[in-house]
Amino acid sequence: MSSLLSILDLGITILVPAVVWTLLAVGVYRLFRESIQESGARRQVAGRIRS
């Protein structure tokens, strides 16, 4: 029983952070990409207005 609990404890301690940190890492990467795309689009519009 105690070994089962140890395995569960290890599983939760590894799996939960793995799931959450993967979500955060992918999210930050997406946020970074969206920000670059947005600023590129804004530059294009500003360029078109100037020309």
Place this chain on the structure above:
Amino acid sequence: MSNNFTLDAHPPLEMAERMEHIGFKKATMDPWSMFALAVLAGSFIGLGAEFFTLVITDSGLSFGMNKLVGGLVFCLGLVLVVVAGAELFTGNNLIVMAWVGGKLSLGQLMRNWIIVYAGNLVGSLATVVFMYFTRQWMFSDYQVGVTALNIANAKVNLSFSEALSRGILCNALVCLAVWLTLSGRSVSDKILAILFPITAFVASGFEHSVANMYFIPMGLLLKAEPQVVATAGYVAADLRQLSVQGFTDNLVAVTTGNIFGGGFLVALVYWFIYRRPKVRAAEERDGAASRANAPQATQTGP
């Protein structure tokens, strides 16, 4: 006259729809407004934490009653957040519903979480500084300070697994409290909805990342007060873990648990039950059928 007036609580299906809509509005808010509201939420939770520290000090109650009373007064924080309106990181884990529902991108969700987390930290730390200068920790012959120091020291001495599990359960209850407020129509409905889940999490000793942004820095300041340390009966070695490193280690574990508890165990589960595409299509079919079968409205009265 319209017959639409009702005092019934919103059913869970409507709550899920409202959460997706609210999630979209929260995540697409102007970043400066979002940050200002997050600073407010951080200070509101700090005030709840301060109230909790004061009330449980030397209360003369039994263990369970002391926890119960502490939990009840801590509700102040979330009542202020929900009723006055503010952006709290732990509550915003429910925005996962809007993301999985396709209303938001993952980038937009992350932008909200990062800004709100930073704002909550600023608000909590500002409250710590103000509370420190009130010298309230000297009350009752430094006993209030001793309570604050004990709380902070206990938190930084938790193992990763303990902090993670307590973080998961804490935010499952916090998000359930926020979820329940979506069923309410009045301020009193919302306050009653908050009361039991929040009291349960505080009384059970679960870990809330934003509350810890108040509790642990307050302990760090009081660690430098010899009177408080002496009254608590600590020697330097007892407070070794109470450091900035201990604070960040606690926040990493608790925040991870909070995201899992709120975002996965509450938001994702309720999205699966009420808002996944198959269920939504069936709901729309039922809605269209009931509209088609409804009797024509007749004009009554003069």
